[in-house]
Amino acid sequence: xxxxxxKAPYLIFLGEETRKTYxxxxxxxxxxRPELCKGQLNLIENGLDLGLPRMSVExxxxxxxxxxxxxxASVGGGIPDQWLETFxxxxxxxxxxxxGVHKKLNDIPRLVEAAKKSGSKLIDVRVxxxxxxxxTGRKRTGKRVLMxxxxxxxxxxxxxxxxxxxxxKIGLNADFRASGQTGIMIAGRxxxxxxxxxxxxxxxxxxxSPDNDADHWDVIEGQGGxxxxxxxxxxxxxxxxxxxxxxxxxxxxxxxxxxxxxNFPLPTIEQVIERTVxxxxxxxxxxxxxxxxxxxxxxxxxxxxxxxxxLSKRLGLPCVDPLIMGTDAIIEHMLG
Amino acid sequence: xxxxxxKAPYLIFLGEETRKTYxxxxxxxxxxRPELCKGQLNLIENGLDLGLPRMSVExxxxxxxxxxxxxxASVGGGIPDQWLETFxxxxxxxxxxxxGVHKKLNDIPRLVEAAKKSGSKLIDVRVxxxxxxxxTGRKRTGKRVLMxxxxxxxxxxxxxxxxxxxxxKIGLNADFRASGQTGIMIAGRxxxxxxxxxxxxxxxxxxxSPDNDADHWDVIEGQGGxxxxxxxxxxxxxxxxxxxxxxxxxxxxxxxxxxxxxNFPLPTIEQVIERTVxxxxxxxxxxxxxxxxxxxxxxxxxxxxxxxxxLSKRLGLPCVDPLIMGTDAIIEHMLG
Numbered sequence: 032x033x034x035x036x037x038k039a040p041y042l043i044f045l046g047e048e049t050r051k052t053y054x055x056x057x058x059x060x061x062x063x064r065p066e067l068c069k070g071q072l073n074l075i076e077n078g079l080d081l082g083l084p085r086m087s088v089e090x091x092x093x094x095x096x097x098x099x100x101x102x103x104a105s106v107g108g109g110i111p112d113q114w115l116e117t118f119x120x121x122x123x124x125x126x127x128x129x130x131g132v133h134k135k136l137n138d139i140p141r142l143v144e145a146a147k148k149s150g151s152k153l154i155d156v157r158v159x160x161x162x163x164x165x166x167t168g169r170k171r172t173g174k175r176v177l178m179x180x181x182x183x184x185x186x187x188x189x190x191x192x193x194x195x196x197x198x199x200k201i202g203l204n205a206d207f208r209a210s211g212q213t214g215i216m217i218a219g220r221x222x223x224x225x226x227x228x229x230x231x232x233x234x235x236x237x238x239x240s241p242d243n244d245a246d247h248w249d250v251i252e253g254q255g256g257x258x259x260x261x262x263x264x265x266x267x268x269x270x271x272x273x274x275x276x277x278x279x280x281x282x283x284x285x286x287x288x289x290x291x292x293x294n295f296p297l298p299t300i301e302q303v304i305e306r307t308v309x310x311x312x313x314x315x316x317x318x319x320x321x322x323x324x325x326x327x328x329x330x331x332x333x334x335x336x337x338x339x340x341x342l343s344k345r346l347g348l349p350c351v352d353p354l355i356m357g358t359d360a361i362i363e364h365m366l367g
Numbered sequence: 368x369x370x371x372x373x374k375a376p377y378l379i380f381l382g383e384e385t386r387k388t389y390x391x392x393x394x395x396x397x398x399x400r401p402e403l404c405k406g407q408l409n410l411i412e413n414g415l416d417l418g419l420p421r422m423s424v425e426x427x428x429x430x431x432x433x434x435x436x437x438x439x440a441s442v443g444g445g446i447p448d449q450w451l452e453t454f455x456x457x458x459x460x461x462x463x464x465x466x467g468v469h470k471k472l473n474d475i476p477r478l479v480e481a482a483k484k485s486g487s488k489l490i491d492v493r494v495x496x497x498x499x500x501x502x503t504g505r506k507r508t509g510k511r512v513l514m515x516x517x518x519x520x521x522x523x524x525x526x527x528x529x530x531x532x533x534x535x536k537i538g539l540n541a542d543f544r545a546s547g548q549t550g551i552m553i554a555g556r557x558x559x560x561x562x563x564x565x566x567x568x569x570x571x572x573x574x575x576s577p578d579n580d581a582d583h584w585d586v587i588e589g590q591g592g593x594x595x596x597x598x599x600x601x602x603x604x605x606x607x608x609x610x611x612x613x614x615x616x617x618x619x620x621x622x623x624x625x626x627x628x629x630n631f632p633l634p635t636i637e638q639v640i641e642r643t644v645x646x647x648x649x650x651x652x653x654x655x656x657x658x659x660x661x662x663x664x665x666x667x668x669x670x671x672x673x674x675x676x677x678l679s680k681r682l683g684l685p686c687v688d689p690l691i692m693g694t695d696a697i698i699e700h701m702l703g
Binding site for chain 2: 165166167168226228258262267271294313
């Protein structure tokens with residue numbers, strides 16, 4: 032299977048960070064995959080505490096940790112010089128270094144040299160694997176549910192992870208499939224779909240959810256939005272390559288315009304459903320919407336219930352805020 | 368403007384080729400841009416004759432030729448060793464080398480070194496320019512007509528070039544905009560859209576037809592097909608980034624399946640029109656189909672007329688074979 036692969040367990044690297052909001056990657060991994068996180072490394076005394084044992088690189092190596100994962104972002108997405116000694120030592124101690132920041136690990140000669148010396152790997156999760164083929168459209172075995180959105184940043188990754196969790200809880204055979212950098216670091220594998228050359232985009236999406244058991248569900252992280260003036264081609268490629276049986280529309284309550292794109296009104300949920308069905312039918316004629324996931328953080332408690340009830344009545348679909356009520360209602364509808 | 372730029376005039380390099388069908392790039396450039404082609408270079412005595420003066424690299428440089436353009440493809444898309452001496456001499460004589468074969472000129476150390484020495488350039492037209500931005504969806508000035516297809520290889524490039532020719536003939540201000548390698552070599556500029564990272568695909572399409580005079584038409588080469596299981600995301604990105612006022616559907620008479628993709632029936636022309644309008648409306652609500660271009664090479668003379676007449680009646684649109692009758696009928700409908 033051609034995807035990025037990260038070796039567990041992880042040492043979460045937090046640099047000089049003290050604020051959780053600047054360590055979303057690290058805290059996301061700890062939230063969703065605590066079993067993979069064996070330690071954290073802070074470069075300062077009173078650094079952010081993710082609740083993991085604090086370890087040096089040497090202690091991590093001795094504890095059998097396989098990867099140092101950069102869990103924080105520096106200003107500007109770079110890799111500050113003062114991190115390099117730690118990374119070099121980690122490489123020489125046999126750990127891989129995993130990064131999702133803009134600056135590529137493989138562009139830093141000092142790290143490339145240390146990796147070469149030790150045989151450890153520098154894994155840039157923003158860089159797609161090589162040799163992705165063109166999409167075939169061939170029908171694959173197993174079941175797939177894809178997150179789609181009215182826009183970017185409306186909770187697609189969160190919803191997919193919550194669905195995986197809730198499906199596994201009731202004994203279903205389900206795997207989250209990561210299509211973006213943070214998702215890949217959480218899942219330990221995946222393909223950064225938006226970084227793939229567009230001729231191979233549908234093919235990359237096909238690789239992301241390969242043939243599987245008949246009762247297996249891939250829960251696929253979505254990207255962009257099918258009405259997005261910049262990113263809709265990415266959403267379309269992910270859709271036709273995923274050939275999903277089911278999809279969930281993700282939306283943020285109160286948003287009315289495509290974020291950061293002036294003059295593009297947000298599509299309605301109905302429009303997103305209609306277009307996703309019509310485009311997705313190319314590779315799966317049975318595609319259907321099975322629910323709606325709403326980020327209601329802008330609403331008060333009573334508003335929230337009214338909003339979700341009204342929406343559910345209007346659409347005839349389960350509508351949930353996954354952060355508050357989980358995704359059981361969507362899963363039940365999907366299986367029913 | 369961020370596009371590939373090729374300096375004219377050209378020396379068309381034909382290697383050891385004797386057959387025109389293996390020199391489609393070279394003969395395409397001579398057919399559509401004879402004014403840019405000042406010479407041809409054959410490595411053998413009885414090589415293919417494109418009707419240009421035969422020149423050595425030295426003669427070409429003395430004649431003011433700026434670029435050696437590889438007009439033929441070797442088996443497998445490589446660059447045979449026996450071509451390298453000629454290319455090296457051309458670089459040292461001050462010519463750029465322009466290639467569209469799979470093997471990249473910039474991956475051949477001997478050529479990279481010669482280019483560095485002389486200041487000449489190695490231009491791989493399959494490699495997009497750097498720093499392409501994300502698509503904005505911003506409305507641009509000027510008019511645009513985009514070729515779309517029921518499939519790949521149905522005459523989109525030919526139709527666009529024929530429209531440019533026929534529009535210029537009646538005094539219209541029109542420019543062919545190349546989105547693929549051969550088109551780029553013909554036009555001397557453009558962006559290989561299918562090689563762009565998908566996050567920047569719509570942005571690349573926006574660069575291809577920048578702001579222009581109110582009466583100016585960009586005639587944009589299409590890619591893929593909006594119902595194609597591998598390439599439809601490319602078609603969608605080109606569509607929304609081009610924000611075309613008008614489009615022409617290109618089709619090959621008699622084709623019933625997506626070529627090389629088993630089990631995918633060809634969409635009808637009506638389906639392509641409907642989907643192109645619905646997707647294209649995102650960035651241009653006034654988009655409309657202005658005609659249909661048919662490759663009728665599989666039909667006999669009388670069949671052809673019946674086929675085009677029937678289709679025209681069915682669709683209420685001008686339907687032409689551009690190779691035989693030009694594109695005047697489409698242009699008239701587009702302007703009216």
